[in-house]
Amino acid sequence: NAGVTQTPKFQVLKTGQSMTLQCAQDMNHEYMSWYRQDPGMGLRLIHYSVGAGITDQGEVPNGYNVSRSTTEDFPLRLLSAAPSQTSVYFCASRRKGSAYGYTFGSGTRLTVV
Amino acid sequence: AQSVTQLGSHVSVSEGALVLLRCNYSSSVPPYLFWYVQYPNQGLQLLLKYTTGATLVKGINGFEAEFKKSETSFHLTKPSAHMSDAAEYFCAVSDVRGAQKLVFGQGTRLTINP
Numbered sequence: 001n002a003g004v005t006q007t008p009k010f011q012v013l014k015t016g017q018s019m020t021l022q023c024a025q026d027m028n029h030e031y032m033s034w035y036r037q038d039p040g041m042g043l044r045l046i047h048y049s050v051g052a053g054i055t056d057q058g059e060v061p062n063g064y065n066v067s068r069s070t071t072e073d074f075p076l077r078l079l080s081a082a083p084s085q086t087s088v089y090f091c092a093s094r095r096k097g098s099a100y101g102y103t104f105g106s107g108t109r110l111t112v113v
Numbered sequence: 114a115q116s117v118t119q120l121g122s123h124v125s126v127s128e129g130a131l132v133l134l135r136c137n138y139s140s141s142v143p144p145y146l147f148w149y150v151q152y153p154n155q156g157l158q159l160l161l162k163y164t165t166g167a168t169l170v171k172g173i174n175g176f177e178a179e180f181k182k183s184e185t186s187f188h189l190t191k192p193s194a195h196m197s198d199a200a201e202y203f204c205a206v207s208d209v210r211g212a213q214k215l216v217f218g219q220g221t222r223l224t225i226n227p
Binding site: 090 | 122147155158203218
């Protein structure tokens with residue numbers, strides 16, 4: 001009963017480095033999303049996916065790429081990290097059907113120096 | 114475009130007192146509304162949701178919220194606060210057309226005084 005698993009939990013990057021934040025869910029959920037959380041700003045949607053092979057941009061997509069090759073996995077890629085990307089990142093998933101709420105992972109705290 | 118405003122970034126109440134966290138939304142179509150709770154260093158947990166039907170919604174841990182269309186509000190209440198309720202609370206909105214997208218408010222940090 002793992003739910004949504006995010007790795008790593010903490011990461012420090014240097015400006016310009018690249019990395020991938022991993023997200024996996026074992027609930028066979030169709031929908032998956034990536035959010036970033038910054039103080040006083042709530043959570044903002046980065047990218048989302050409604051199924052394998054289908055992704056779309058959210059509110060703050062610049063600097064991030066995603067792909068969805070399987071139902072279970074939805075990795076978030078930072079191509080060239082910037083200090084403005086210092087944040088806590090949450091992955092979430094839910095079943096198709098608008099009555100369902102999202103299940104969130106425990107987050108990845110990223111610091112870019 | 115949808116938006117959510119949570120009134121008060123910090124709310125402090127005494128243990129045993131009423132908890133009231135305010136949420137107003139903006140949506141051009143009938144909304145789906147959610148409250149999430151975040152405990153320190155954890156992810157978000159769904160407290161309750163309104164999609165259709167009864168406008169008074171009961172959630173976990175004794176919380177409830179009432180959807181008031183005329184006031185575009187979805188305030189969260191709990192009759193008697195407990196120390197374990199200390200957390201950050203987020204109101205969120207989506208709708209049937211863009212149900213995969215949740216728009217969050219900025220959050221309200223609830224402190225419980227002994």
